[in-house]
Amino acid sequence: MTKLAVGSLFIVAGGFAFNSYVNRVTRSDGKSTIKPFVTHLPKPPSRDELLRRLGRPISSDEKKHVSIKDVQSKFDLVVIGGGAVGTGAALDATLRGLKVLLVEKNDYASGTSSKSTKMAHGGIRYLEKAVFQLSKVQLDLVIEALHERASILENAPHLAICLPICIPVYKWYQVPYFYAGCALYDMFAGSQGIRHSYVMTRHATLDEHPQLNPNGLVGGLVYHDGLFNDARMNVALALTAEQHGATVLNYMNVEQFLKDGDGKSKGVRIRDIDSGSEYLVGADALIGAAGPYSDLLISMDKSENGLPDPEALSHPRMVVPSGGVHVILPEWYCSEDQGLLDASTPDGRVMFFLPWQGKVLAGTTDVPLKKVPENPVATEQEISDILGELQHYVKFPVRREDVLSAWCGVRPLVRDPSTVPEGEVVASTQGIVRNHLVYELPNGLITITGGKWTTYRQMAEDVIDYTIQHVSTLNERFATRPCTTKHNKLVGADSYDPTFFCRLAQQYHLTETLAKHLASNYGDRAPIICELFLRYPRLKAPIGLPRPEGHDYSYDDFKYPFTLAELYYCLDYEHVRHPIDFLARRCRLAFLDANKALNAVDEVVDVMARRYGWSSSKKTQMKQEATDYIEEMGLVPNKTSYGKVE
Structure with a gap:
């Protein structure tokens, strides 16, 4: 003692002596200029435009005997997984000049990347372990994360x-x-x-x-x-990669790896979840950034025909879930x-x-x-x-x-799968270090997993460095291209400053709550939503507002600042495909109040059905999907972590 x-x-x-060095105070120099509001932006490529980059869909007959020789398009790099690390890797590679395709089975941040503690942090608990266990590995993790924390705050000041x-x-x-x-x-x-x-x-x-x-x-x-908004930052990464030329597609499932004559994984057969159309895409390299689902991709790389092992997630070797x-x-x-x-x-x-x-x-x-x-x-x-x-x-x-x-x-706590005995089960995860692992499979798949949200950028840099270094065709062309993501601002950050919400409130006559919400979630793109308020006043109505017949309005009806204009903006600019994309990951209502999100499902489905021309059966399907997802967010008692799939 x-x-x-x-x-x-x-x-x-x-620590007290170090205070003057660490506790820096930022003061205005009085020379900063206020950039004018961006009230209009060209819309990103449509879904159809993005799909055309993949070539023509293959026919039913072609699906029976696919080959790497049948690819309809070719990319330098295909990134599989649209979470924080996948979108971060796509952005890094695109900024270095690579032609990149990113595919995500569900929506961006639909997995772990929307379900974090929302902290950009070094991990003060890991520091305690580093000290008492004299662990350099733990200490290195803390220092790396502290430095990456600064990058998040700098590159997405509206979200963090x-x-x-x-x-x-x-x-x-x-x-x-x-x-x-x-x-x-x-x-x-x-x-x-x-x-x-x-x-x-x-x-x-x-x-x-x-x-x-x-x-x-x-x-x-x-x-x-x-503290940050994890799902919105994930979406911002995808949009920023797209802005720089990447092809990013959600609701695209990788059905099969395509092998060359030497058995190497050099392409993918991917299926559009919504339409069922399938595409054959070739690549110099495949990167798996599937987080907890990495073992499924590993099984595809190992198999001769490139098809997944259905039991891979029941007996994971790389990931300790x-x-x-x-x-x-x-x-x-x-x-x-x-x-x-x-x-x-x-x-x-x-x-x-x-x-x-x-x-x-x-x-x-x-x-x-x-x-x-x-x-x-x-x-x-x-x-x-x-x-x-x-x-x-x-x-x-x-x-x-x-x-x-x-x-x-x-x-996705990680271990080297080559060192794991068959059938080994981990009883506790508390002793596993939260670092990350770049791992290349014998047939060429390069997997990145482990780590945590705060270190996503460093993880992306490491896997792109490794890929360029070890894939000869990429090394010849991109070896001299350094990573530039350390100080690369994300979509929404360019003209943002801490007084942005004040100017929004003044110019568009907004309440402080609504102005802060728009500024802190959309950054310098918030005026585009405000312009919708001016052109279509009905779009200023809250999402899920009860119908007036027989309803006495109360403050509770208006307590959340999520409006119809926000939904229309996300449909135009943020690749919302399913109602739950908006309710859970763009406006976060399902994460904040599941009951209120349930009340909004019908209205969101109606708006999207008109936009996408859904049939009555499609509307019913989408409504049920959103309802099932939201009900399991604390509204119904769940006995196991596996929910209804158990």
Whole structure:
């Protein structure tokens, strides 16, 4: 204990001395210019235009005997998977000059990339493990993530903000211990630091967090990390790659790898989920960025005919699947300006309670999964565990009925499949380091998985570096092209500044809530939505507004700033194909309030049916798909993480 105290005091002193370096203050030089609003942009390529780049669809007869010789188009690179890493890799490769095709089986961010803790962070819990386990691997992971955190904040300032996070302290001896850890965290961020950590008194802590249980409270330790909108950032990555020339397509499933004469994977047979049309595409290299589903692609590379092993996800070798559940609670469960960190849960994890999109995000759990579920869901037990942990800190009752939404994401914890004995089962995932792995299969598939959202850019850089270095045809042409994504702003960031919402409110006569919502989700593209308000006033109506007959409106009907104009914008500019794309991943309503999202399904389906010319049966199918998805977000009790597919 004496050594711990001396060590903590030493680190505290060092951290305090480092304060002037890390705690940089940005001041206006008075010379910044305000760029005019962008009120019109050319629409991105249509679905049909993008599909034409793949060549003609193959006929039913051709499907029976496909060959690499039958490809209808050729790309330098095909990226499989439209999550954070896949879209990040597509952007990186496109900026280097490669001709890139990205295909995603569902929607962008439909998997783990929309179900994170929404934090751009180094991982303060990993730092603790690095110190106490003397683990250089853990420390390297923290330092890498801290530097990548700065890149996210710089490249997508409309989607990512700095958030103070308070660690409530209930024992005096914990103050130097926690401060020492936070000081190290600041120090390892170096010049990429955000703001310096500090201690709050008991009274200041309760002023900021009045919901906290005051009994025994000593004070609070505040450190800083990034908070962001994960699904919208994922979409921004896809749109930015497309803006620079990549062909990006959602709802395109890779049915088969096409092999050359040497058995190498040099193309794909892909199917349009909505139309059923299939295309044969060749490539110099295939990159698998499927996250938890990587083992399925690995099985396709291994097989002689390029077809997947249907049991690959039931017995994964590369991915160690772990389910992480989060819940959304009303705004009164947390401060509007600071998050909370529970640093000492019974099973050794940490728990976050964060203000996000006007609500409170709480999580996460860490439950090993025997197989990779197609549609993971939050179980009642995990929801109960999160609420029980929150009750330790909140002085009023924490109620299950306060849960507005809940979801489960599958962490793609990774191991080298060549070192894994057949049939080995991992009983716990807590000891597995959250680093990433670039792995080349014998037949040429290059897989990238592991890591976490914050390090997506570095993961993308690593896999593109590896691909160019090890694929001779690409090395000859692109070896001298460096990665440029470190400081490459994403769609929506170019003309954005922190006062953007103020100017929106002034020019378009918006409420502060609506102006902030549009600015912080669409950045400098928000005026395009506002122009729709002017041209079509009915589009300013909230999504899912109850019909006037026999309904007395209340504040609750208008509490969310999601409008019809936003839906029309996303249909025009953001490749929304299914209603759940909009309700869950563009406007995030399903993640914020599942009941409200259910109320909006009919209206969204009607608008999309008119746009896409859906038949009555197609409308019914889309409505059912959206309803099933939303109901499993905490509205119906789920006994297992596998939901209805179990």
